[in-house]
Amino acid sequence: MKDYERYVVWLEYFNSELKRNQGRRVPLSAATKAPKLEELTEACRRLNLQPSAQPAAFPRDGRPDSGYVSVKKIKPKQALLARIAKELTVVRGRAAAKQPSQQQPQKKK
Numbered sequence: 001m002k003d004y005e006r007y008v009v010w011l012e013y014f015n016s017e018l019k020r021n022q023g024r025r026v027p028l029s030a031a032t033k034a035p036k037l038e039e040l041t042e043a044c045r046r047l048n049l050q051p052s053a054q055p056a057a058f059p060r061d062g063r064p065d066s067g068y069v070s071v072k073k074i075k076p077k078q079a080l081l082a083r084i085a086k087e088l089t090v091v092r093g094r095a096a097a098k099q100p101s102q103q104q105p106q107k108k109k
Contacts (some may be wrong), residue, residue, distance in 0.1 A: 003070070007077055009044070010068045011035050012058045014085055030085040032077050033090055043087040044071050053069040
């Protein structure tokens with residue numbers, strides 16, 4: 001049964017590699033390259049949107065490595081997507097900062 005108190009937010013809405021007619025819904029300046037479902041879920045959790053993640057194929061192109069997060073309705077959807085996009089860049093930055101550097105610092109002679 002459809003839950004009218006929640007929005008469905010697809011990963012493709014935030015993917016900077018897609019064009020608008022392929023499903024992206026945020027401006028390129030706010031989009032993220034190849035977002036992951038875990039990152040989207042974390043961004044929604046940080047915004048207290050009570051996320052519920054589901055791996056699924058995006059209806060427009062059927063990519064199997066996609067998914068969506070169901071979140072509670074609090075604003076017009078486009079304004080909510082803008083907030084999520086901003087938080088997604090923060091989450092992506094934190095994930096990059098947690099990964100150890102691949103390069104060893106060079107010793108000065």
